[in-house]
Amino acid sequence: MTKAVDAPSTMAETYGKRLKMLRLAKGWTQRHLGGLVAVEHSRIAQLEGATGAKPTLELSRALDEKLGSDDLLQDLWPHVYRETFPDWSRAYMDYEARATVIAAYTGQTVHGLLQTPAYARATLRVGRSLKSAEQLEERIEGRLSRQERLAGSNPPTLWVVLDEAVLRRPVGGAAVMHEQMAQLLAVCRQPNVTVQVLPFSQGEHSAMGGSLNILTMLDGTVVAYTEGADSGQLIEDPHEVKSYGISYDQLRADALPPCMSLDMIRSVMEDSSARVPAQPQRRRLAQVQSQQPGGWGLRRNRGRAVPRPRP
Structure with missing residues (x-):
């Protein structure tokens, strides 16, 4: 009996399946491919299994270059990262x-x-x-x-x-x-x-x-x-x-x-x-203003609270 293969449900899974297919077509292990693109073999395993962090654009480019995949992974990458957004x-x-x-x-x-x-x-x-x-x-x-x-x-x-x-x-x-x-x-x-x-x-x-x-x-x-x-x-x-x-x-x-x-x-x-003063500065200024004659009817002038002229 032929075993049914589940279709990828996310673009990350599609990316991983394509990566694995390309790697196996070359006859390479995950460790060998990881060495070619300067990442740990566990990172290749994560990508193929759609676990862990999603692929970066830079890594996708490196993988395409080593695998000779005609930018396939780069083309898939935008759809993968969009899944991280609402x-x-x-x-x-x-x-x-x-x-x-x-x-x-x-x-x-x-x-x-x-x-x-x-x-x-x-x-x-x-x-x-x-x-x-x-x-x-x-x-x-x-x-x-x-x-x-x-x-x-x-x-x-x-x-x-x-x-x-x-x-x-x-x-x-x-x-x-x-x-x-x-x-x-x-x-x-x-x-x-x-x-x-x-x-x-x-x-x-x-x-x-x-x-x-x-x-x-x-x-x-x-x-x-x-x-x-x-x-x-x-x-x-x-x-x-x-x-x-x-x-x-x-x-x-x-x-x-x-x-x-x-x-x-x-x-x-x-x-x-x-520039807006930091919160502690605003608090100190508010205290100074509230204690001055005229209360809040004050304005800042070169960092000091100065009363407004009264009519």
Whole structure:
């Protein structure tokens, strides 16, 4: 009787089965293959069994090279890492990987395609769907790997509108934010990348409270994706997508022009007075203010509490 073979239920299992098939076709042991790509044989066993940490892009490239597999494992890798993200974000990433034009608005954080490693870590480590430190590392690598398309041979056009709050919120601390803003200035030198800042002075708008992405495919198909802290929605209906596209065009029109946006990013990066005092400092300042004549009717002036002039 022929024994039935279970089909892979995850992309990690598919990756492992393909790796094992390629290795056996070469007549190599796990130890031999591990030596060729500079990893322990137990790591090869984990990959083939879909246990332990998921494969990295660098390791997938090395395995393809040694096995002569014509980039098979590299092609599978993006689907493997996407499994570490919530279900509601995977469909978006599939579209993003194929998009020729990516138009985005983000209200709380820098867009994932523009994040530094430290900034990505700071944002991903507070995700409520995060289950382990291992998964955090997988998500960081997955997010950063998406950025490779921007510098590739046929990169997408990326147009991002950042809310001013993105620049003002010290995600990861002052050093991380300084590096992140320097990264924004650097990536905007690429002809396919444009960044605008939507200032607070523009007031309310239709995309407040989350992010909005409009993706255009090579065949002209356009989809929209909205995302909050714990959920996301992919919109494929043409009429709804058109409505979201109009909202995005309004955001882009209300935002500062690209050159002025870069000036604002530089200003925030260089303005040391924009740094928020640490909590102990704020507590001491509050105590000083409450004890001064006029109570809370005080203002800061060069680090000291000075009473406002009375009428």
